Amino acid sequence: MVRRGRSERATLADVARVAGVSPTTASKVLNGRSDVGRSTRERVLSVMAELGYKPTAVRHERARGRALVTMLDFVESRYAGTVLQGILMAATSAQAELVLRLPPGEPISTTRTAARAWVDEQKESGVAGLVALAVAVPDAVLLAAEDLGMPVVTIDPIDTTESRVVSIGSTNWAGGRSATEHVIRLGHRRIAWIGGPPGSAPSAERFHGYQAALDSAGIAQDRALIRNEAFSVEAGLRHGRDVLALGERPTAIVAGNDEIAVGVLAAAKEAGVAVPGELSVTGFDDTPQTEWTTPRLTSVRQPLVGMGRMAVETVLAMADGVQPASRHLQLATTLSVRDSTGPAPSR
Amino acid sequence: MVRRGRSERATLADVARVAGVSPTTASKVLNGRSDVGRSTRERVLSVMAELGYKPTAVRHERARGRALVTMLDFVESRYAGTVLQGILMAATSAQAELVLRLPPGEPISTTRTAARAWVDEQKESGVAGLVALAVAVPDAVLLAAEDLGMPVVTIDPIDTTESRVVSIGSTNWAGGRSATEHVIRLGHRRIAWIGGPPGSAPSAERFHGYQAALDSAGIAQDRALIRNEAFSVEAGLRHGRDVLALGERPTAIVAGNDEIAVGVLAAAKEAGVAVPGELSVTGFDDTPQTEWTTPRLTSVRQPLVGMGRMAVETVLAMADGVQPASRHLQLATTLSVRDSTGPAPSR
């Protein structure tokens, strides 16, 4: 009366029969009752696994689709929004659920066991992998994830020293270099750098690209023309004023991101310096703002959507057991040349 | 055989008897099956509450945490990003999972049964409610959600005619009115309106606020000064040029959003019209751009984060059975006065 062709699903009674116990006992095992002997419990459990028994009542069929957790701090920026768009699109087309999370707080990020419990919980609820967006994923969580076999991919990690984690970024170095080479090709020789916070890895990488371009063009670096403070309009404005007030002022300024560049444009306007006539300015990120600054801003475009997409694809592949070709993937940047850069003024 | 003194707990059968349905139906209500009529469901639910029926075995957890689905089309805008930030924060503090989704596609949005199956699926995977962000939620899905008792809240719904759905917005009308009143107080009398797409509800509401302010100040509307096309810099630029080229040009322009306002500013600069000396301009949305336009843009600030937060709180409350006070909630806007508005030129 049981193995009828129709009923594909194993029932509790089937499990009980195979395990040689009563349905009652099987039910007790399922519900974690205490009045079941250890060996009996184990036998029942193993039969359940074998028959693939699913508590009918517990309709937690995660089998439908995989879930993916994305951790991020702030959505409220175009950067995060755009990457998220890529993540969302990729997740949708891979038929994976996308769960958003703030990074875990205190106890989890520090304690080893708490982290492990957290990851375990994620796993339990069907999460196939983690995508961390521009957050400092704490070591504890990473270790736990690794131990439990949950793939983690970070996008633009704050702290890139951790090489165990798969990370995805754009070629900040190449981007910084291409922006700088662009103005060098336009004849500029006195080129300032105004970057983001000294601790920021992306900012540092972009800066190194700037340095590399200067080096290979045989241009000496001038300390006075190099600033690193913050990714903000205010910082750009302040350092822009500063740099333009120098006795021998630069003819080009390479900014660490678009906001800084906007600040620089404001400083130039203040000082009555014509852009691009007397000064060329480049940004980084190619945010929509670049289209309606005056003049329109030349900027390095990061493949933000592509980064999100790549992160999802990588995580899902890892969940399937495919190791990525490289632990650190970089997508190419491109330079969007607009009106804020021009030939160096002849003097 | 039922009302035994010993068994204090009401059983499903008791509920069914009191509600005048079969135990089968009561069970279906308990499990959110779709084949129960609306009124029957409500009756059973109320009897359950009355008798204090508790599912004997608190069906395998579920207690872990609630999940919330947010549907959105595009994350890649500051608007969506900011609202999402509020949603994420509120969801986190309510210990709810946040699942992101693109709006369901073809078969689901049209077919009745497909929509119902979709909602059912959501429900089974533990989703407590739906938040739809600036999307046109198809009727089919809404109906299905309502039938199955899944709360839905829309934020800035594209199509506000649907009054059954709880929606959250900002006071577009009041915002449009306050911006217009602001310039009226500054002495302007000839005030243009450049808004978004004619079909857009928010745009229309803002426009009506503009009209109301003119009316109560006793200023006649001038057809030539009213434009509605698109929420874009280009549209703002084009109509800005147009309006400024009029014989008797306006001394103030109220724009439907910040992008349009940016376009207007560009048009004014082109035409050599001083802002705010000869022309006052207001935007709508208070995006960060407003801070670094020249001059800095006066704009209506929407409580975007608050809207996200409110949506989550409302949905979760509804999931707990609390009906919202109103089916359409509006959060107040405030006017951020900056440098792009000034006294009307005396002539």
Next chain:
DNA sequence: TGATAAATTCGAAAAAATTTCGGAGCCGGA
């Protein structure tokens, strides 16, 4: 407009799962 198909809604019967309660076996002490 009428007929035909499809869908909705409900319940009886059957199946599945859980709880109650009692009993077998197993100590250890009297």
Next chain:
DNA sequence: TCCGGCTCCGAAATTTTTTCGAATTTATCA
């Protein structure tokens, strides 16, 4: 050896869920 207390299990009763078919309403088409 007998007794009380204990653990572990299952039969029966109870509760819940599922299946499936019927009655009714709604949509669709000729």
